[in-house]
Amino acid sequence: MTFEVDKAFKYLDQLTMSIEKTEEETYLDSLVFALRAIQTEEALAFPDAETEESVVKLKELFYQEKPDKESIRKVIQLALIKGMKGSTQQQHVVTPDSVAMFIGYFLQKLLNDTKQFRLFDPASGAGNLLTAVINQVSAEVEGYGSEIDPTLIQLAVESANLQQLSIEFFHQDALMPLLLDPADAVVADLPVGYYPNDEQAAHFDLQAEEGHSYAHHLFIEQSLRYTKEAGYLVFVIPNFLFTSEQSEQLQVFLRKQAHILAMLQLPLSMFSSEQHAKSILVLQKQGTDTQAPKQTLMAQLPSFKDVNATHNILRKIDGWFQTEAEK
Template sequence: MDQSNIERFYDYYDRIADRLYREYKKPYLEGMNEAFNLLLDDEMKDEYKEEDINDFISWKQEIVDVEFSREDIRRSVQIGMLKGYKHTYSTNALITPDTMGMIIAYFIQKLYKEQPQTIFDPLVGSGNLVYTIANVLKQDIMVYGVDNDFLKCQLSRNLGDLMDIENAMFFQDTFTYYHQHMDVIVTDMMLHNDGTYMPYQVLNHHIDALRENGYLFAIIENDFFEQEGANIFRQEIQKKGQIFGLISLDKRLFSNRPKSILILRKKIQETNEQNDFLLIEMPPFTDQDGMENTLQQVDQWIAARKDVKA
C-alpha cells in the first residue's frame, strides 16, 4: 500500500465527481461511478460539455500508467465513499470497518484447509467488506454480491474491476437470489427491526448457498439473540448446520451499538460432529499482547478439533 498512490487515485475521481456535482448537480457517488466508467471503459453514461470531457480525459491520462495495488484502490475508494455518504447525510456505518474484514479473513485462513475459490456477500453494498477480505487472502478468488441499491451495485462491480478481481454483482432483492456451493459467505447485517427481524431471514435463506462444511460470517449487533423469533431462528439453522462461534468485537470500534461476528457452519455428513462453541472476546487492535494471547487461544481451540478444517 502506497499512501501517495491512494491520494493520487482519489484526486483523479474526486475532481471528476466534484465537477459533476457542481456543474451538473450529479450526486457525488454517481460522479465517482462515472469516473470509474471512464477509467475502465473509456466512456461515461451522460453527455457533458466538451471542455469538461477534455478535462476528464486529461486527468485520466495522469494515472493510467501508475501501478496501483489492490489496497491502494480499495482504500482510496473508501475515502470517496465516506465523502459521498456525507453529501447525502447518510451514516458512515454503511461502510464496514476494515478491522472486521481483517478479523474475518484471519478466521477464513484458519478454518479452511485450502484457499476458498468463491466468496459471497448477500448484502454487498459498495463491497468494502468482501474486497477487504479478498485482499487479505491475496490469492485470486471469485467475488459474488447482491444488493437492491443499483448505484451501490455498480460501485461494487467497478471496484472489483478496478482491482482486477473477478466478480459478479447482482442488482436484486437478496431473497430472490439463489446459488449453490459457495465456499464462504460474509455479510454485515443492516439495521432492521420492522416486523420480522430481517437478519434471521437473510442468514436462514443464504446458508443454503454454502457448500458442505463451509462457513458463514455475519457481523451482528449484540442484541441479535434477544430479538423476537430467536428460538425459531436457532431451530431452523440447526436443521441446516450449526452455530459455530461468536466473536465479540471491541466496543470502542462502534459509536453506540456494539457488534460481534457470528460464525455459522453448513451441516456436514459425519455423525461425530463436535458441538463445543467458539466464544472469543477480541481485545483492541492496539493491545498487541492481548491480541497475541487471543489468537493463540483460537489456534489451540482449532487444533483441538478434528472436524474443523473445511
C-alpha cells in the same frame, strides 16, 4: 515507486466533486461516473482543465504505477466513506477495514488448504467487504454479490473491474430466489431491521409469527440455502441477535441447520453506542461428516489499535483451531 493512496484519493475526490457539481448528482452517483472515466479509453469532455488533469493523473497512478488490488480498494473505500457520511440510508455504511481484515483472516484459517473456492455476499453493497476478503485470502476466489440499491451495485461493479477481480453481481432483492449455485463460503455485514415483503417472507422458516419478519434473520436463512454442505458463513451481526424477540425461533433453526463455531464481540469503541454494537458470528452449515466444535470460540475482541492485545487474541484463535484440528 510506492503507490500513494492519499494522493490517488485526492484526485478521485476532486474528479467526483466536479461531476457532482456539473451533473447535479449525489457524491456516490458521481463516484460511479468517476470510476468509469478512469477505465475508459475514449476522449471525454470535462468542464475544466483541473478535472481533466485529475483523470490524467488517476490513469497514471492506476495504470503506470500498477498498484496492488488492495491499494485500489482503499482509494475507493475512502471515497465511499466520504459519500456515505451522514447518509440516512442504513445500507449506506462501509464495513470497517479492521473488521473486513479479521473476517478475511478467519476465513483463511477455515479454508486453509483450499486452492480455489466460491464466495458469496448476499448484502454486498458497494462491494467493499467482499473485495477486501478476496484480496486477503491466498486462494483463487470466484466472487458473487447481491445488492438491490442501483447506485451501490454500480459502485461494486466499477470497483471490482478496477481491481480486476472476478465477481458476478446480482441486482435484486437478495431474499428472492437467486440464479446461483451454492457457494463454499458466505460473508455478510447483515442488514438490520424489518423486511417489508411479508409475501416473500412466508417462504422462510424464520418468518415472524405476526407482523414483519427480521431481515437479518431471513438473510441468515437465505445464506444457508446458498451455501454448500459443510460450507462456512461469517456474519457481522447486531449484539442483540440472540436476545431480541424472535431470537428463540432463530436459535432453534440454527441448531437444526448449522454449527456455531465462534462468536467474537467487536470492540465497543468502534460504535456510537452500545445498542449499535456488533459481533462476528461464524457458522458451518451441517453436512454428512460435520460435527459441532468441542467448544464454541467466544471472545471479546480488543481494540485493533492495541497491538499486544490483538496478538494475544490471534494466539487464542490459533489455539482453538489447533484443538479443533486434533479433534
